[in-house]
Amino acid sequence: QSPRWSLLVRLIEDGVCARQMVDVRIGQIFRDLLIDTHYQALSVEHREEYANLIRRLVDIWIEFSRFTEERQRRMQLKLSPSMIAECALLLNRIGDSQKAYELLEMLLDPEASEGDEATVLNAGYPRHSAMFELFEDALREHDPYKAATCLEILSSSMPRNKLEPLVQRIQD
Numbered sequence: 001q002s003p004r005w006s007l008l009v010r011l012i013e014d015g016v017c018a019r020q021m022v023d024v025r026i027g028q029i030f031r032d033l034l035i036d037t038h039y040q041a042l043s044v045e046h047r048e049e050y051a052n053l054i055r056r057l058v059d060i061w062i063e064f065s066r067f068t069e070e071r072q073r074r075m076q077l078k079l080s081p082s083m084i085a086e087c088a089l090l091l092n093r094i095g096d097s098q099k100a101y102e103l104l105e106m107l108l109d110p111e112a113s114e115g116d117e118a119t120v121l122n123a124g125y126p127r128h129s130a131m132f133e134l135f136e137d138a139l140r141e142h143d144p145y146k147a148a149t150c151l152e153i154l155s156s157s158m159p160r161n162k163l164e165p166l167v168q169r170i171q172d
Helices: 002-017 024-035 044-065 079-094 097-108 128-140 143-155 160-170
Strands: none
Touching: 002 024, 002 044, 024 044, 024 079, 044 079, 044 128, 079 097, 079 128, 097 128, 097 143, 128 143, 128 160, 143 160
């Protein structure tokens, strides 16, 4: 795991320096690589690197989404629902659930995706696998607010009959 992790860190750091992470496809690859990394298999030092790298990437993507002024708008990279779900999942995995749920709240805020100041794309859906993992974590923590937030986000892209068993799990 360690040689692979060292290469992955180098790849992502080089991508950040080369401003490649503003390319939607490459950003997706970076998130997929980090999601597929087994956190528990990393050494303590590498876990700290993993957490710092995730925080750095998320902060950069959020910063690019806030380029809403006229002269900056051409550089703006709005956050897609799938990007938000994946970033929230990564933040939650490193123990930063407060920031993760602040990100998820953006999906529920209509002002975040409408008008000139929009920072969230008004198209696409959150990644279901990420939302289900966040939902399961919320249930393990016995946190109905977090579970309900996940459920509300999933409700925009799932049929009611698939949501009802999830509601029942929150109530149990």
